[in-house]
Amino acid sequence: MCFLSISRTQVHDCITSLTGVAMAVFLLGAVALAMLPGCEAEEPRRLLLVSFDGFRWDYTQRVATPNFQALVEEGVRVEHVENAFITKTFPDHYSLVTGLHVESHGIVGNLMYDRDLNLTFDMDLPDSRDPRWWDQAVPLWVTNQRAGLTSGAAMWPGSDAEIHRTYPTHFLPYNASVPFEDRVRSLVGWFAQEQPISFGVLYWEEPDISGHLLGPESPLMEPIIADIDAKLGFLRQQLKGAGLYDRVNLVITSDHGMAQMSAERLVELDAYLSRDLYTWIDKSPVVGLLPKEGKLEEVYRSLLNADPHLHVYKKEDIPERFHFSHNARIMPIVLEAVEGWTIVRNKSDAIMMGNHGYDNTLPSMHPVFVARGPAFRRRYSKASARAVDLYPLMCHILALSPEPHNGSLASVMDLLQDGPPPTPAPPPTPAPPPHRASEPAYARVLGSLMGVALVVGFLLVFLRQVTQRQLPATPVSNLEISRPLLQDHLEI
Numbered sequence: 001m002c003f004l005s006i007s008r009t010q011v012h013d014c015i016t017s018l019t020g021v022a023m024a025v026f027l028l029g030a031v032a033l034a035m036l037p038g039c040e041a042e043e044p045r046r047l048l049l050v051s052f053d054g055f056r057w058d059y060t061q062r063v064a065t066p067n068f069q070a071l072v073e074e075g076v077r078v079e080h081v082e083n084a085f086i087t088k089t090f091p092d093h094y095s096l097v098t099g100l101h102v103e104s105h106g107i108v109g110n111l112m113y114d115r116d117l118n119l120t121f122d123m124d125l126p127d128s129r130d131p132r133w134w135d136q137a138v139p140l141w142v143t144n145q146r147a148g149l150t151s152g153a154a155m156w157p158g159s160d161a162e163i164h165r166t167y168p169t170h171f172l173p174y175n176a177s178v179p180f181e182d183r184v185r186s187l188v189g190w191f192a193q194e195q196p197i198s199f200g201v202l203y204w205e206e207p208d209i210s211g212h213l214l215g216p217e218s219p220l221m222e223p224i225i226a227d228i229d230a231k232l233g234f235l236r237q238q239l240k241g242a243g244l245y246d247r248v249n250l251v252i253t254s255d256h257g258m259a260q261m262s263a264e265r266l267v268e269l270d271a272y273l274s275r276d277l278y279t280w281i282d283k284s285p286v287v288g289l290l291p292k293e294g295k296l297e298e299v300y301r302s303l304l305n306a307d308p309h310l311h312v313y314k315k316e317d318i319p320e321r322f323h324f325s326h327n328a329r330i331m332p333i334v335l336e337a338v339e340g341w342t343i344v345r346n347k348s349d350a351i352m353m354g355n356h357g358y359d360n361t362l363p364s365m366h367p368v369f370v371a372r373g374p375a376f377r378r379r380y381s382k383a384s385a386r387a388v389d390l391y392p393l394m395c396h397i398l399a400l401s402p403e404p405h406n407g408s409l410a411s412v413m414d415l416l417q418d419g420p421p422p423t424p425a426p427p428p429t430p431a432p433p434p435h436r437a438s439e440p441a442y443a444r445v446l447g448s449l450m451g452v453a454l455v456v457g458f459l460l461v462f463l464r465q466v467t468q469r470q471l472p473a474t475p476v477s478n479l480e481i482s483r484p485l486l487q488d489h490l491e492i
């Protein structure tokens with residue numbers, strides 16, 4: 001109606017101006033909406049969990065590890081992660097993705113015997129993929145897929161088994177000869193594809209193999225550690241190349257550390273006990289013995305005080321803190337060597353220079369842990385955590401409801417941007433500390449104010465454009481009110 005009293009040129013100018021203003025309002029509105037918490041959920045939550053087998057927590061101090069250091073600078077680090085007992089590869093990898101102690105998830109060793117199933121588990125044999133071994137727990141990729149999301153797995157222990165009738169959406173069948181770089185390319189491709197995965201797991205066999213062969217104290221471990229750092233660098237570069245580096249939460253950890261062995265530190269069972277009395281299950285330093293029928297007491301008493309470097313437990317007497325008792329796959333007698341000692345039958349058994357499996361409170365058994373990404377704080381270090389706590393943390397990051405677990409989300413929430421302030425005591429100042437938890441409310445208020453300002457500004461500019469040409473010498477005070485608001489917001 002207003003256009004009836006003005007010229008075609010004025011109409012053209014008016015439309016041009018209004019179009020420009022409308023576009024500015026649209027863009028500013030988009031900025032304001034993007035700041036609202038409800039819109040943050042539009043960015044998919046992504047998490048990549050990486051394990052370098054046997055990467056001890058302090059290996060990063062042995063040589064220059066610039067890629068690990070970059071993650072420490074960009075994210076969080078936990079100095080000591082208490083992993084699950086026994087500190088072996090398969091038990092600990094399953095604890096990481098289930099949040100369960102070993103007795104609760106049922107993968108009680110790299111070698112196991114199930115008397116109920118009358119089956120033997122050997123991690124190196126295809127039978128280890130039998131679902132009956134794995135179905136006592138629900139790994140995170142299954143939970144992720146039950147929620148309608150998709151997962152990808154590159155060689156993570158158990159990830160090529162059908163667990164609860166579910167395989168990962170994408171996975172690589174285990175093949176140790178597949179190079180690390182190929183595993184990374186597969187995973188990055190799954191994160192980058194048209195229907196991207198939200199959760200990925202990646203496993204690499206080193207530095208565990210070299211740690212066993214050389215011993216963790218060997219100087220020859222240094223180039224091995226440097227090579228792992230270079231591999232981490234490759235992963236970072238691939239994520240950056242795909243535009244994912246700041247969109248994927250990256251967790252770098254391991255299953256366990258490594259202790260130095262010696263051929264001088266042996267516990268020889270043959271010296272105390274006839275082999276005819278028992279079946280030997282799994283390998284040092286935690287060995288399960290299945291006594292022959294009626295021989296349990298004889299086996300137990302023969303070993304009980306045999307060697308000061310050997311702890312001997314009946315299954316029901318294993319210390320509660322190990323959470324390694326309540327499962328049929330744990331043998332009636334469990335032998336645990338003192339750190340650095342190896343249980344053998346006699347000296348002809350093969351000896352490794354490095355080993356793990358020991359008490360999970362020993363620093364030598366602890367894995368590395370660094371993480372970075374949109375969910376994590378920056379430059380934040382924490383003294384300790386438990387490996388089982390990482391499961392509820394990952395579920396929280398992925399917005400998944402966790403399965404029943406043994407972890408505690410509250411004890412690791414300080415690693416996250418939306419967690420509590422890192423310092424427990426608030427500063428004694430009258431003003432509240434600017435902690436992250438207040439940011440969503442701040443963003444909501446700011447977004448609402450900007451939205452109101454934009455609507456008011458749009459109406460004022462529209463009225464000005466229309467009325468300026470009809471009513472000469474219109475005061476511009478209203479326009480001056482709206483313009484600075486719009487300009488300020490543009491600068492944001």
Ligand SMILES: [Zn+2]
Pocket residue numbers: 054089208209212356
């Ligand atoms: Zn190993």
